Structures are given as C-alpha cells and as structure tokens.
Amino acid sequence: xxxxxxxxxxxxxxxxxxxxxxxxxxxxxxxxxxxxxxxxxxxxxxxxxxxxxxxxxxxxxxxxxxxxxxxxxxxxxxxxxxxxxxxxxxxxxxxxxxxxxxxxxxxxxxxxxxxxxxxxxxxxxxxxxxxxxxxxx
Numbered sequence: 504x505x506x507x508x509x510x511x512x513x514x515x516x517x518x519x520x521x522x523x524x525x526x527x528x529x530x531x532x533x534x535x536x537x538x539x540x541x542x543x544x545x546x547x548x549x550x551x552x553x554x555x556x557x558x559x560x561x562x563x564x565x566x567x568x569x570x571x572x573x574x575x576x577x578x579x580x581x582x583x584x585x586x587x588x589x590x591x592x593x594x595x596x597x598x599x600x601x602x603x604x605x606x607x608x609x610x611x612x613x614x615x616x617x618x619x620x621x622x623x624x625x626x627x628x629x630x631x632x633x634x635x636x637x638x639x640x
Contacts, residue, residue, distance in 0.1 A: 523601025
C-alpha cells in the first residue's frame with residue numbers, strides 16, 4: 504500500500520496493481536450508496552453487501568490502469584462466479600489502501616526531528632534567559 508491509494512494484491516493468479524483515487528472512491532460511493540469508509544467498515548465487520556466487494560475490485564482495477572472492458576470481464580470471471588469470501592480480503596486490502604493509505608514512516612519509529620539529541624539529558628530551556636513559567640512578575 505502507499506499514500507497514492509495503490510496496492511498490489513494477489514488476484515487472478517498473479518500480483519495485481521490496484522489504485523483507488525478520489526474519482527474511483529466516488530464511483531464506489533455511488534454504486535454502494537455509502538461513503539468509502541462506511542463500505543470499508545462493512546467489509547471489515549462482516550456487514551458487507553455483494554456490490555461492496557465487486558465494485559471495490561472493479562474500480563481498483565480501473566484505477567490501476569486496467570481498461571473498463573477487461574476490468575468488467577475480470578470481475579465477472581474472478582469475483583462474481585466464485586463464492587464472495589474468496590474476494591473479500593482483496594476488497595478489504597484495496598479499499599483500505601484507497602481510504603487510509605500507509606504512513607510514510609514505520610510504525611513505532613520516531614522521527615529524527617521529534618527526537619532529542621542523543622545522549623542529551625539537558626532541558627531545552629535550561630540555558631534560556633526567560634523566567635520560569637511559574638514565576639510571577
């Protein structure tokens with residue numbers, strides 16, 4: 504997953520590139536009669552509708568560069584002709600990437616800008632000419 508709403512997910516026997524930008528998210532919203540985050544919530548909590556799965560995959564393929572006719576054929580052959588649970592994880596990952604993306608840093612890794620100098624136990628205001636904030640004039 505990345506910040507541009509894209510991800511690569513195993514689909515149709517290969518690693519497939521999907522992307523949900525603003526346009527595709529709007530199409531999903533229209534088709535599913537719910538906002539993208541509501542659709543994602545349904546996919547994750549088991550309250551999904553069939554079109555939640557098929558529309559996410561279709562628009563993710565189209566957003567990823569697959570032409571509309573091929574995307575429709577793939578959804579028909581690889582999603583709609585199989586049990587829904589086979590495609591559920593694909594839809595979850597694709598919509599998750601489109602709605603949430605991924606952070607630019609690894610989880611738990613502190614930014615160098617936010618970290619104090621290594622080995623420094625000095626207060627950043629220790630040598631300041633300003634009076635302590637608890638002092639009154």
